[in-house]
Amino acid sequence: xxxxxxxxxxxxxxxxxxxxxxxxxxxxxxxxxxxxxxxxxxxxxxxxxxxxxxxxxxxxxxxxxxxxxxxxxxxxxxxxxxxxxxxxxxxxxxxxxxxxxxxxxxxxxxxxxxxxxxxxxxxxxxxxxxxxxxxxxxxxxxxxxxxxxxxxxxxxxxxxxxxxxxxxxxxxxxxxxxxxxxxxxxxxxxxxxxxxxxxxxxxxxxxxxxxxxxxxxxxxxxxxxxxxxxxxxxxxxxxxxxxxxxxxxxxxxxxxxxxxxxxxxxxxxxxxxxxxxxxxxxxxxxxxxxxxxxxxxxxxxxxxxxxxxxxxxxxxxxxxxxxxxxxxxxxxxxxxxxxxxxxxxxxxxxxxxxxxxxxxxxxxxxxxxxxxxxxxxxxxxxxxxxxxxxxxxxxxx
Amino acid sequence: xxxxxxxxxxxxxxxxxxxxxxxxxxxxxxxxxxxxxxxxxxxxxxxxxxxxxxxxxxxxxxxxxxxxxxxxxxxxxxxxxxxxxxxxxxxxxxxxxxxxxxxxxxxxxxxxxxxxxxxxxxxxxxxxxxxxxxxxxxxxxxxxxxxxxxxxxxxxxxxxxxxxxxxxxxxxxxxxxxxxxxxxxxxxxxxxxxxxxxxxxxxxxxxxxxxxxxxxxxxxxxxxxxxxxxxxxxxxxxxxxxxxxxxxxxxxxxxxxxxxxxxxxxxxxxxxxxxxxxxxxxxxxxxxxxxxxxxxxxxxxxxxxxxxxxxxxxxxxxxxxxxxxxxxxxxxxxxxxxxxxxxxxxxxxxxxxxxxxxxxxxxxxxxxxxxxxxxxx
Numbered sequence: 148x149x150x151x152x153x154x155x156x157x158x159x160x161x162x163x164x165x166x167x168x169x170x171x172x173x174x175x176x177x178x179x180x181x182x183x184x185x186x187x188x189x190x191x192x193x194x195x196x197x198x199x200x201x202x203x204x205x206x207x208x209x210x211x212x213x214x215x216x217x218x219x220x221x222x223x224x225x226x227x228x229x230x231x232x233x234x235x236x237x238x239x240x241x242x243x244x245x246x247x248x249x250x251x252x253x254x255x256x257x258x259x260x261x262x263x264x265x266x267x268x269x270x271x272x273x274x275x276x277x278x279x280x281x282x283x284x285x286x287x288x289x290x291x292x293x294x295x296x297x298x299x300x301x302x303x304x305x306x307x308x309x310x311x312x313x314x315x316x317x318x319x320x321x322x323x324x325x326x327x328x329x330x331x332x333x334x335x336x337x338x339x340x341x342x343x344x345x346x347x348x349x350x351x352x353x354x355x356x357x358x359x360x361x362x363x364x365x366x367x368x369x370x371x372x373x374x375x376x377x378x379x380x381x382x383x384x385x386x387x388x389x390x391x392x393x394x395x396x397x398x399x400x401x402x403x404x405x406x407x408x409x410x411x412x413x414x415x416x417x418x419x420x421x422x423x424x425x426x427x428x429x430x431x432x433x434x435x436x437x438x439x440x441x442x443x444x445x446x447x448x449x450x451x452x453x454x455x456x457x458x459x460x461x462x463x464x465x466x467x468x469x470x471x472x473x474x475x476x477x478x479x480x481x482x483x484x485x486x487x488x489x490x491x492x493x494x495x496x497x498x499x500x501x502x503x504x505x506x507x508x509x510x511x512x513x514x515x516x517x518x519x520x521x522x523x524x525x526x527x528x529x530x531x532x533x534x535x536x537x538x539x540x541x542x543x544x
Numbered sequence: 545x546x547x548x549x550x551x552x553x554x555x556x557x558x559x560x561x562x563x564x565x566x567x568x569x570x571x572x573x574x575x576x577x578x579x580x581x582x583x584x585x586x587x588x589x590x591x592x593x594x595x596x597x598x599x600x601x602x603x604x605x606x607x608x609x610x611x612x613x614x615x616x617x618x619x620x621x622x623x624x625x626x627x628x629x630x631x632x633x634x635x636x637x638x639x640x641x642x643x644x645x646x647x648x649x650x651x652x653x654x655x656x657x658x659x660x661x662x663x664x665x666x667x668x669x670x671x672x673x674x675x676x677x678x679x680x681x682x683x684x685x686x687x688x689x690x691x692x693x694x695x696x697x698x699x700x701x702x703x704x705x706x707x708x709x710x711x712x713x714x715x716x717x718x719x720x721x722x723x724x725x726x727x728x729x730x731x732x733x734x735x736x737x738x739x740x741x742x743x744x745x746x747x748x749x750x751x752x753x754x755x756x757x758x759x760x761x762x763x764x765x766x767x768x769x770x771x772x773x774x775x776x777x778x779x780x781x782x783x784x785x786x787x788x789x790x791x792x793x794x795x796x797x798x799x800x801x802x803x804x805x806x807x808x809x810x811x812x813x814x815x816x817x818x819x820x821x822x823x824x825x826x827x828x829x830x831x832x833x834x835x836x837x838x839x840x841x842x843x844x845x846x847x848x849x850x851x852x853x854x855x856x857x858x859x860x861x862x863x864x865x866x867x868x869x870x871x872x873x874x875x876x877x878x879x880x881x882x883x884x885x886x887x888x889x890x891x892x893x894x895x896x897x898x899x900x901x902x903x904x905x906x907x908x909x910x911x912x913x914x915x916x917x918x919x920x921x
Contacts, residue, residue: 369851369855370848370850370851370852370854370855370918371848371851371918372851373847373851374851406918406920409920497872505920
């Protein structure tokens with residue numbers, strides 16, 4: 148008898164001829180994500196992935212409580228829909244009945260207030276002497292006999308005992324919902340413009356959920372922003388990497404560029420000019436690092452630089468597609484996702500990623516092509532992009 | 545490196561490092577509470593260290609307790625006194641410029657039913673004596689800070705004690721001496737305060753040790769209960785190494801006190817003059833402790849100046865944080881009547897006995913360079 152993790156695949160199973168590729172990617176991602184949980188065997192059968200410890204003393208599999216961290220890690224791997232912690236054993240139906248009762252005994256220790264239950268059964272082998280309904284009836288009868296305080300209830304019971312009879316037998320109860328999506332690596336790579344705010348980590352998470360591996364770029368302007376602000380961005384990248392897998396974070400020294408802009412261009416256009424140069428630098432870094440698109444956390448109308456005119460003005464400087472997964476989202480929904488992925492508390496730390504002196508009091512919200520041209524006429528934009536690309540620190544997370 | 549953040553913490557001095565090393569490597573490691581001879585040896589040393597600290601502070605050995613920090617001392621004094629002396633009165637007098645260790649404790653006292661009167665503070669950082677007089681009747685406790693940690697303002701302690709003695713002798717005084725220790729001459733018996741707190745790491749000692757003074761005639765409840773160490777006032781195995789490090793730090797601070805004070809005064813005057821000349825505003829009162837100089841830099845938000853200085857390996861402090869959303873400004877400065885815009889640019893320069901005029905000149909040179917390189921008009 149041993150404890151195992153059962154992970155269910157979702158959208159991957161709808162794939163046609165290339166399903167194998169997606170599944171292989173998912174298994175490889177699971178292996179990477181679970182690399183610190185001891186030696187594991189990960190195998191797939193139909194729409195399920197079974198994860199077992201190679202070493203029977205692996206502490207992460209000792210019981211449901213000890214398995215919390217590894218279960219959480221599995222839920223973070225895109226492509227998985229839900230996860231359960233199951234008991235696996237060999238033997239005939241008598242053994243199934245006995246183990247089911249034992250499982251419920253332990254389970255009730257943790258949930259002493261549970262009063263109602265039902266049994267659901269699945270058979271891998273349709274020639275098994277009992278059909279699913281018979282399995283449910285037999286096991287359910289044993290449970291009521293062993294635990295007189297319990298009664299069977301088909302609709303909304305306190306818990307459902309799952310009994311699966313395949314090459315081995317499995318019993319478990321409950322499942323933890325995972326983040327769904329497609330395995331990271333099944334789509335091309337994207338370059339995320341990451342700041343210390345709430346939106347951009349969520350944008351990265353959302354694109355990674357569609358299978359996209361990430362590089363990130365952050366524009367740092369010490370001494371106008373602090374080292375803590377940079378540390379905060381590194382921490383946010385680390386949080387996103389829990390879902391997306393390893394991230395290369397490129398930190399561009401942006402101080403001199405910002406100072407030159409402030410000196411030589413009108414204040415009310417500085418955000419637009421700044422974003423244009425940021426996108427140009429990001430596109431070059433994307434090309435250097437095998438990325439095929441840029442990703443931003445822009446949401447229409449959220450701030451002055453995210454009006455349609457402002458987006459047009461910034462969009463036109465790059466050839467690469469800019470993906471904006473939050474463009475039509477309400478801020479509250481973005482915050483909810485931020486909380487769900489564990490980034491919110493870090494995002495709201497009070498270290499700003501842009502000093503107030505670089506923020507116009509009354510920025511132009513509807514810049515025209517002429518405004519942009521006028522704003523940049525005294526700037527050496529190409530020189531600024533080159534300057535930015537010369538001073539980049541890359542950290543692998 | 546120029547370290548001008550000595551009000552936050554100081555670098556441990558050689559005397560302290562030597563003392564710690566002696567303590568940790570010799571046979572003084574035993575539990576002073578153990579009955580064997582090794583324990584007795586540690587106990588003797590602990591008592592000797594306690595007596596020495598007491599005598600340097602002008603207190604009796606039975607009036608001194610070692611704690612983990614200044615904050616613990618403050619909590620113990622205020623909460624312990626009020627809990628033990630419930631009939632002493634329902635009023636507490638203090639100011640809004642106290643350290644958070646006191647303010648947060650007072651908040652708790654307010655929540656438990658005490659009336660806390662926060663008397664106004666002048667632009668010189670001194671509390672209004674008339675307001676104190678008006679509220680002394682029925683007052684159980686007054687809580688003040690000897691030297692303010694942000695501005696260096698010195699409390700007119702003698703005036704306050706005289707006032708207390710003439711209006712309400714039953715009212716006790718708790719004094720936060722964390723910033724004044726080793727810099728002003730403190731003789732607890734002579735001052736007439738009833739309780740006081742001290743910290744080791746502000747006087748070139750190490751973090752993890754503080755001292756609480758409770759006058760012999762004053763009874764307070766302990767905050768930490770347990771094995772009854774330190775006469776039941778502060779349970780937990782006595783740490784000889786920490787107590788001893790405090791004693792070494794205090795002895796060294798006292799030895800250098802006068803020269804350090806004169807040195808800090810010279811540096812302070814120089815910095816005041818040079819910074820003012822450049823259009824900056826000195827926010828520390830004229831008669832403040834010379835070790836603390838609060839300056840509002842023209843056209844530079846506090847945090848930007850702090851980060852600019854760190855590029856040159858110069859370290860200062862600020863309470864104001866640069867943020868595009870909510871500007872956090874020092875409550876102490878606002879309470880002293882400083883304009884919000886000036887407070888947003890306030891930087892605290894705090895000196896130690898190791899600060900030199902060369903440091904100060906280099907600091908001014910660097911500030912000039914920062915204005916050239918980083919000022920955004």
